[in-house]
Amino acid sequence: MRVLLFGIMKEIAAANTLDIAEPLPDVGQLRAWLLQQYPAMKNLRAVMVAVNRTYAPDGQPLAPGDEIAIIPPLSGG
């Protein structure tokens, strides 16, 4: 599964995208996996996940081909 990173998440993971081999069936498990890999994420104010360009709750299943993005705290405007 390919995951897009933005802003401070790129620096925390030292990458623009992640290719995750581990099967992660839903958003919550992806979030838990990321926190385990990148403990610095715990210091962020809030991290959201977008699936197919829409904010997704932890219970949302992930399917092959989904466009998945990690959304760190926003600061537009």
Next chain:
Amino acid sequence: MEHWTRIDHSITVQEAVDFVQSPASGGIVTFTGTVRNQTQQRPVLKLFFECYEPMALLEMDKIVQAAKEKWPVQRMAILHVKGEKLPGEVVVVIAVAAAHRAAAFEACQFAIDTLKETVPIWKKEFFEDGEVWVAAHP
């Protein structure tokens, strides 16, 4: 309702106003966000804006739809920059046209407040002695 959402390296207030202007409107309200030259007394040299562009445009469209359901607005433009910006430069413009001013004022405030909460855009501030992603940490 006609609307225009755009993310680009350079935007202007005038192009947003030109888009929303029509003979049916009695008022146009604009909000312009610019780069401030200091944060908590530390001089800011520049900002860098990163966007998740396709999703940001979708979220900007959702703001327009929500505003249309709440207020009788006629035309609306939401423009945001990406890339590097220097103090004083324009980074976001919202323009709302309505038959009467109250709807335009309220919809414009709603649009900028919601943009800050929902549109996936991030800014990094550059200081003389470092750089920081704004609002990333509590």
